[in-house]
Amino acid sequence: MSATITSGKNLVESKLRPEDAIYRHVIPAGDPWIHEIKRGQYLRIVDLHGNQAVDTLFYNAHDYSDRYSAQDTIQQQRNLYLTTDTKLISTTGTVLLTIVADTCGRHDTLGGACANESNMVRYAIEKRHMHACRSSFLKAVIEWDQGMSKRDITSNINFFMNVPVTPEGKLTFEDGISEPGKYVEMRAETDVLALISNCPQLNNPCNAYNPTPVEVLIWAAVP
Amino acid sequence: MCPMSETPNLWEELIQPGATWSHVLKRGTALRITDVEGGANVGGLFYNFECPTERYNMPDTLKAQHIARLTAGYVLYSDMGRILLSITGDTVGWHDPIGGTSNRKLVESKYGPSSYQKDRNEYHKNGHDSFLVELGKWGLGPRDLIANVNFFSRVDVADDGAMSFHAGNSKAGDYVDLRAEMNVLVILNSCQHPLDPNPKYEPKPVRLSIRQVASPQLDDPCRISRPENGRGFTLTERYFL
Numbered sequence: 001m002s003a004t005i006t007s008g009k010n011l012v013e014s015k016l017r018p019e020d021a022i023y024r025h026v027i028p029a030g031d032p033w034i035h036e037i038k039r040g041q042y043l044r045i046v047d048l049h050g051n052q053a054v055d056t057l058f059y060n061a062h063d064y065s066d067r068y069s070a071q072d073t074i075q076q077q078r079n080l081y082l083t084t085d086t087k088l089i090s091t092t093g094t095v096l097l098t099i100v101a102d103t104c105g106r107h108d109t110l111g112g113a114c115a116n117e118s119n120m121v122r123y124a125i126e127k128r129h130m131h132a133c134r135s136s137f138l139k140a141v142i143e144w145d146q147g148m149s150k151r152d153i154t155s156n157i158n159f160f161m162n163v164p165v166t167p168e169g170k171l172t173f174e175d176g177i178s179e180p181g182k183y184v185e186m187r188a189e190t191d192v193l194a195l196i197s198n199c200p201q202l203n204n205p206c207n208a209y210n211p212t213p214v215e216v217l218i219w220a221a222v223p
Numbered sequence: 224m225c226p227m228s229e230t231p232n233l234w235e236e237l238i239q240p241g242a243t244w245s246h247v248l249k250r251g252t253a254l255r256i257t258d259v260e261g262g263a264n265v266g267g268l269f270y271n272f273e274c275p276t277e278r279y280n281m282p283d284t285l286k287a288q289h290i291a292r293l294t295a296g297y298v299l300y301s302d303m304g305r306i307l308l309s310i311t312g313d314t315v316g317w318h319d320p321i322g323g324t325s326n327r328k329l330v331e332s333k334y335g336p337s338s339y340q341k342d343r344n345e346y347h348k349n350g351h352d353s354f355l356v357e358l359g360k361w362g363l364g365p366r367d368l369i370a371n372v373n374f375f376s377r378v379d380v381a382d383d384g385a386m387s388f389h390a391g392n393s394k395a396g397d398y399v400d401l402r403a404e405m406n407v408l409v410i411l412n413s414c415q416h417p418l419d420p421n422p423k424y425e426p427k428p429v430r431l432s433i434r435q436v437a438s439p440q441l442d443d444p445c446r447i448s449r450p451e452n453g454r455g456f457t458l459t460e461r462y463f464l
Contacts, residue, residue, distance in 0.1 A: 065365035070281075071323025074386065075417050080321070081384035091351075091368050093326055106384075110291070110321065112282020117304030121287050121455050134302075150276050151366040165380040169292030169317060171285045 010083040014101035014185045016042060016219050023218040029211035030131055030200030032140035036061055037188040040221025043097070044185040045196075047104070047160045049212035051176030053199035054159040055113040055133045058088060058096045061191035064148055066090045070109040070155040080165060082107040082157060088186070096192050101185035104178045108163040110171065113137065113156050114201045123203045136197035144193075158199075159184055161206060173206060230434045238265070240426035241348040243357040243412045246433075247272045250463070253311065253402040253436045254409065256429050258375050261395040263427035264416040265374040266324050266350045268358070269299060269307045270408040275363055277303045281320055281370035287451040291380065293318040293372065296448040298404075298455060305459040306452070307407045309445040311436075312400035315393050319373040322386070324350030325417040334424035347424050353412035361408060374399055375429075376416040388418040402436055402445075404459050 018024070026048070027033045037043050045054055060066035072089040074080050082088075084102045087095045112118075113133035120128050134153060141148035160178040165171055200211050233252070237259075238244050248254055256265055271277035280302035284290075288297050295313040298306045310318075330349040331337075337347035350371070358367055375397065377389035401409075415426050439446055439456065446456045 069323070069370075071321065071370045072326075074321065075323045078386045078418070079384040080380050080386060091365065093328055110282060111286055112280065115283075115302065115304070117302070117458075118280075118283045118287065118300075120458060121283070121300065121304045121451050125454055125457065155280075155282055155370050164382075164384075165291040165321075167379065167381075169290060171289050171291045173286075 010085070010102060011105055012084045012101045013103060014044065016044070016185070018217060020219060021217040022220050024215065026213050026215050027196060027198040028213050029198060030136070031198055032136035033196040033198070033216060034140040034144050035194050037192050037194055037218060038221065039188050039191050041188050042100070042185055042219040043188065043194060044183050044217045045159055046181065046183040046215040046217070047178045048180060048214055050180040050182070051160060051178050051207050052212045052214055053161050053201065053207055054214055055197040055199050056157045056159055057137070057154065057195040059152070059193040059195070060090060060094060060096065061193045064146070064152055064193065066092045066094060067152065067154060068096060068157070070157070074109060080110065082109055095189045097186040097188050099184060100187050101183070104160055104182040104184060106162060106177060107184060108158040108161040109155070110165070111158050111161060111163040113197060114199065119203065127203065130202060131200040133197035133199050136200070137195060140195055173204070176206060230436065232432045232434055235430065235432040238411065238413045238429050238431060240428050241414055243353045244431070245357045245360060245408065245410045248403040248407045248409050248433070250403050250406055251435060251438060252433055253400055255398050255400050255432045256374055257398040258393045258395060259428045259430055261393060263393060263413065263429050264376045264419065265429055266354065266412050266414060267372045267374060268354060268369060268410040270367070271301060271307070272406040272408045275361070275367060275408060277301045277305070278367065278369055279307055285320060287455065288449055291321060292377070293320055296444050298445050298452055299372070300455060304455065305462055306404040306455045308401045308403060309439065310399060311402045311445065312398070314397045315375060315399060317377040317392060318399060319376040319378045319416070322373055322376065322378040322416060322418050324354065324371050325414055326351035329417055333422065337424070348412070348414055350412055350414040350417065353414055354410060357410045357412065373416055378418060386418065388416060388420055405462070
């Protein structure tokens, strides 16, 4: 597995200019972010310092029970990895967003999000206290105050993470293929609610044990 | 490796082709699912019956054990760091945790139109609606719909990520044994795998049998297969203290 994907038809740059964005926000390392993206708007996530896991969930903004489905997404495109042209599919088969630009080349949706409890299993029972994505997800949906709860936290996307599956059916966590400034950009195909946990994991070499900030930008729909 | 054969069946039942089933599998019992004709697919979802917001978690199951397939020696984790089910026996070698389930649109596009009015009980079922109907019987709904397991099916993943259905994965008489480590609400259906290229609507039946089994000992193969699973069993046992 090469550490960097340097070419491929899926490596697509965006023509949108940051100075034209209608919204810009830097999500500090370890913090959540929740925000509505209207149909036709573009959402870009920028890996400012490289190899930062951006744990992301999407919901139909008009029905939160209709939400991103990792299995429906990979099944429909018959490919495990998310990149340019991937349609992010909901549990009812709705296309929530389409990835329209990607300078990283591959994003994971099997690895899920870290939790206090999964950290206890994976690393040590004494690690329960360590800050984790699913706590961030919960905090964000509670503050959003629209009736969402743990039932709405489901299997997510890990933007900028490289988690290949081998022919023997092993799941491996490879070195990151992202770098500072790489980004992924999506167009909302319907009104969606985006929920991000900028991963605080300190037990995993994927982010060099050093969680870093990422930037989110939104552009208006093209008239 | 499973002591199941030492105890008599508590009961046995057939899931008809394309049908749904649910049951609270009690801690201390185990469910054997047998592929009667070969080529079956059984979609499964799993919940802590006492608190169903605790539920099977595909990513936690895969990353704790570094796997993208399920077989004997592995366990199914909940999202709370506990083990819902252990796979204590398996003659297949590969069960699919990633391929997901079918929905109405997919089944209609693959197999053509079908209705109860025309086809009576042979009407075409799909995995998504089957899960929702069976979940609904327990007061659960779309918010409880999660990534599912497909027993008896295998999906291969190429280096570039391409996914393909592996035909002939399960033969007549093949079985998988699931030992309940908690009181687990088991939701099943026998719909075809969504990536099965068979152009015909031909779901297969499976036989279920339930037995009492001994609780896992310190040298239990699922407990010692990985250090993560040792901690998973510890956390599960603490829940019942």
